[in-house]
Amino acid sequence: MWSIYFLLLLCMSELRAEDEQYLACRRVTKAENTTEHDGSFYQDAIRILQGRVEHLEIQVAGFEEELNEEFQEMKRRVDVLWQRASNATEPGWYLADNGYEYWMSSSHIGYYSTGKEICEDKRARLATIGVRDPEIRSEIVQNVVGDSHLWVWIGLDRLDTIAGWTWLDGVASTSENTAWGPNEPNDSGNERCGQLNRDSNYLINDKSCLASCAALCERKHCFI
Numbered sequence: 001m002w003s004i005y006f007l008l009l010l011c012m013s014e015l016r017a018e019d020e021q022y023l024a025c026r027r028v029t030k031a032e033n034t035t036e037h038d039g040s041f042y043q044d045a046i047r048i049l050q051g052r053v054e055h056l057e058i059q060v061a062g063f064e065e066e067l068n069e070e071f072q073e074m075k076r077r078v079d080v081l082w083q084r085a086s087n088a089t090e091p092g093w094y095l096a097d098n099g100y101e102y103w104m105s106s107s108h109i110g111y112y113s114t115g116k117e118i119c120e121d122k123r124a125r126l127a128t129i130g131v132r133d134p135e136i137r138s139e140i141v142q143n144v145v146g147d148s149h150l151w152v153w154i155g156l157d158r159l160d161t162i163a164g165w166t167w168l169d170g171v172a173s174t175s176e177n178t179a180w181g182p183n184e185p186n187d188s189g190n191e192r193c194g195q196l197n198r199d200s201n202y203l204i205n206d207k208s209c210l211a212s213c214a215a216l217c218e219r220k221h222c223f224i
């Protein structure tokens with residue numbers, strides 16, 4: 001019995017609220033379409049409309065906040081994918097901190113000249129820039145050469161007997177930019193090409209260009 005009475009009261013209060021809203025709407029419309037009332041009539045209409053404006057302002061603020069949260073979330077997701085895309089490389093290539101990509105053959109592929117050709121076929125060259133930088137060389141050894149235990153051709157030779165030891169990108173070899181291993185280069189039998197020596201923690205050794213080593217290729221990372 002009490003529950004029915006409560007429901008009736010609830011319905012009546014909702015009806016009253018709808019009636020009040022309807023009457024308020026009528027009053028505003030009337031004020032907008034007539035000029036025959038006193039000031040208090042129009043002030044009532046203004047009060048009603050101002051209440052509606054304040055209500056809408058609260059709704060707009062909430063909507064703005066919701067949209068801004070969605071905007072920030074979308075932006076974050078785009079940034080993540082953008083980062084992923086910019087770091088993507090072809091399978092088998094490693095993107096180092098210097099912005100160059102590195103690839104190494106999985107076995108000894110032959111002469112120094114063969115190593116150069118293999119890299120050129122990949123729009124790359126035997127590694128030079130990264131090998132000159134001690135930190136990048138260490139990064140490459142750790143992440144590309146790994147525990148392969150291979151001899152590794154790099155882009156360094158003295159095939160031009162006048163220029164002497166020169167990196168493939170034309171930079172002259174110096175004691176500062178060339179991490180020779182202990183007692184190297186020792187030219188132990190016409191050794192004119194540079195390799196990473198697996199027996200000296202991948203420091204550089206001069207070797208006969210006709211030896212067989214793996215090829216370590218280097219190319220600039222491009223994001224398309």
Ligand SMILES: [Ca+2]
Pocket residue numbers: 184185186187188191205206207
């Ligand atoms: Ca040597």
